[in-house]
Amino acid sequence: MYRYDEFDHTFVKARVSEYSDQVERRLNGEITEDQFKPLRLMNGVYLQLHAYMLRVAIPYGTLNSTQMRKLAHIARTYDKGYGHFTTRQNIQYNWPALADTPKILEELADVEMHALQTSGNCIRNVTADHFAGASADEVADPRPYAEILRQWSSIHPEFSYLPRKFKIAVTGSETDRAAIQVHDIGLQLKKNDAGELGFAVWIGGGQGRTPLIGKKVRDFLPEQDLLSYATAILRVYNLNGRRDNKYKARIKILVHETGTEELTRQIEAEWKALKDGELALPDADIRAIEAYFAPPELAERPEGTVVLTSAKLTDRGFAAWVDQNTAAHSHPDYAIVTISLKAVGEAPGDASAEQMDAVADIAETYALGEIRVSHEQNLILPHVARADLKAVYDALLQQQLATANAGLISDIIACPGLDYCALANARAIPVAQEIGQRFAALDRQRNIGELKLKISGCINACGHHHVGHIGILGVEKKGTELYQITLGGSADEDTSIGEIVGRGFTAEEITDAVETVVETYLQHRSSAEEIFIEAYRRLGAQPFKVALYGDQKKAA
């Protein structure tokens, strides 16, 4: 993975020192809250319901064991013994004291981490496919490009005060695991007919109160043009994006109001002036960054097939976990492991300091010390020899980290919701917990098959409800929580926005309503192979509306 050079170290340490001084001056009363608030936000420090919250960037979701141990140490020393992995592949601490935050950032800098640009109207942490560098279906590793974008966008003077925040996601395969079409810029790494690397480029995707799918503006952008083209997009957006209304300030609104064709024309015109200038990426520079992400040397471990077959026969739980939580690796002797942070009854994405330490140890022993955070709020071990899967499973089991539910209905994305978040209108975590408990039986979940359930506690949609096969949006109505169901969303290469099926449900009703939706799917699916989203696309909303509301008038 990428290692900080001298510039990175100096830069991050200088920012820690600057921020330490700002906190000191705030606590001494030398600067006001109005002056300080934008400064703390630039360093990832928010104020939530119960306390401050620190959001730490995990660039493209990649961590090593040393960094994970540091995250555990911070949870234990400065927080309440746990952290929350987010849909932006970051981690949030919910209880740090403001006075401790400079020290936390100093500790993070020691392991080449920071909290820069995890807030504010700037280019946020660049996210990527969590199977990057390991997946069998990958064209190339997207992380070198995400790293190039990180370096380019860090305190970029022109793009630090955009009309609104700006999110970029990169995937390295046609199978989109990074939800690129619901990002401000989505990049799909691909090869052209000549075998050269480049990107298909989408712009203007996003969720929030106006969910829109990105528009493809380039089918193939050569890799050397990545920064010049991104600059052209950002420049057109920075100049023309709305600043009069924060709800209309994202690039998706600019794309929508200007029209894709006209906006593309403006971007291309801007790009023409930039493409042969200093932003053109020299091949040597790309290859130098790429070298940091060179595939690890994986020893041949052909015994895996025999070992695995025998272990699966003797341990049914292990067999289920292998089937559900491992994915094909580019090396046939290896697998990609998904560590579910969705144990029955737990808050999605939460991990205790002990669990983080355990994952760091397991990664070090069995997975070359590499860990990923997925936007689905799980952890990934990208390189595990199939022969070692049983040992990994046994170790995870001890930490309640071996739930075999990756991609199933209880593998729920949920934002922190009203239990923590100052923006939320309703709780999300308890809804996820109750649904998880209702569907706890693994055989039942496996019979239901792949089903992405996503819950947000407000319209900002941090819980990605718009792109859930089943989405749940919590709202506040007459002082109580009400939950709206959307159906038919997805965040893969066939991205779609879910449709609201009808009136909302109370907290007491929502789990039953989800169960009704699931039972309706089971009754109507053409076969066990037809997963929920496929059945929904074939059937439409009608049978689900009838099941939920009976007569059609009530569903309107």
Place this chain on the structure above:
Amino acid sequence: MKVMTANRLFDGVAVWLAADHSWSETIDAAEVADTSETAEKLSRAGTAAFLKDEVVDVDLIDIELVDGEIIPTRLRERIRAAGPTNRLDLGKQAQITISRAA
């Protein structure tokens, strides 16, 4: 009826304004305003504490008294006063349990 709430500047902990103008870590010690005059007094005290850099995010919130207990009207404020509903071991509710057990 209203009480004044805020978050303490140095650690962000949720606090409520007590009758002696100290900031209590639990809502039960909050001074309750049942007239617009007393609400105005609380509001002025909250603003003064903000200007003195003791607290941030000051807010006058609606409450009800139920059997003498202060219950915020909005769920958001009830959660602030207790802690995350999924983690009864955290927040004020954990402290209350400890003090009651002691």
